[in-house]
Amino acid sequence: MAQQLTGVFIPQCDADGNYKPVQCSGSTGYCWCVNSMGQEVAGTKSPPGKPPTNCVAAAPPKTKCEQERDSAMAKRRIGFFIPQCDADGNYKPVQCSGATRYCWCVNSLGQEVAGTKSPPGHPPTNCVAAAPPKTKCEQERDSAMAQHLTGVFIPQCDADGNYKPVQCSGSTGYCWCVNSLGQEVAGTKSPPGRPPSNCVAAGNQTCFVTEKNQCSCVFGSVLLYEYFLHES
Known part of the structure; x- marks a missing residue:
């Protein structure tokens, strides 16, 4: 708002400082839905004179990363780690702490990959190579x-x-x-x-045939039973 430029878009925030689900431009009269990061939800823009889209119905359910990120941001604690999510709501492969400046790799569930943490001033680990397939x-x-x-x-x-x-x-x-x-x-x-x-x-x-023509059946990593196959 300090810019005081005519026609510049000013985001609307709620009482907690989060983006309101419906954003409108005072100069054009267009309205649209946004996600928790303030990014426009595709296909929700409505022209002047038309009621804005139902943004609750339009918004897709939040991913695990988005839920954890929004929860951390709502706490507003200094030094509290806030997960970084990509445009699809997945965890970014490299996560960094703004307070400690340490970085590390995570898997698709946001869990830290052992041995990948790098201290401040060191380049982060190659998380693509570090992550198992x-x-x-x-x-x-x-x-x-x-x-x-x-x-x-x-x-x-x-x-x-x-x-x-x-x-x-x-x-x-x-x-x-x-x-x-x-x-x-x-x-x-x-x-x-x-x-x-x-x-x-x-x-x-799961049952499989070994090189010794033996059938072994396992549950997970536990051997249930095994037997030798008869020669045909």
Whole structure:
């Protein structure tokens, strides 16, 4: 506002200092929706004389990074770490603390990659090289989260990036067992309010043939049973 230029756009903020969901230009009369960073939401601009778009309905659900960033910003504590998110709401590969000036690599969940922290004055680690390749579960989870669609199923992965034996839909409440490839095990789906099936007993296992013509079946990293195949 100190510029005092005719026609310059002045962002509108709420009582907490956040961007109001609807922003309007006093000079052009156009209105549009913005996200928590003040960036215009595509397809929401309305001309003068028309009611502004329903910005609550237009705004996609916030990602994990956006939720943590907005929560940290709302606390307004000096030295408090604020996650950095990219334009799609994902964690940026390199995260830095404004207070300590240390930088480090993170995975797709925002978790620090061990051994990547660099002190002030040192170039940050090459996070692309430091990050291990994503597993099938991680790729599908990240792809589902990037869609920002209400009700879309998001696979649940464990700390090693493998599919969790029990998968549940946040929108329907149904749960079911999956194998190591994330494929549903038939007959294991349970409706909301009922405990999920015992996925070990349900056959959530992976079997493979070894070089000794031996069939081994495992659940995760646990050997369940093995036997030798008969020669044909």
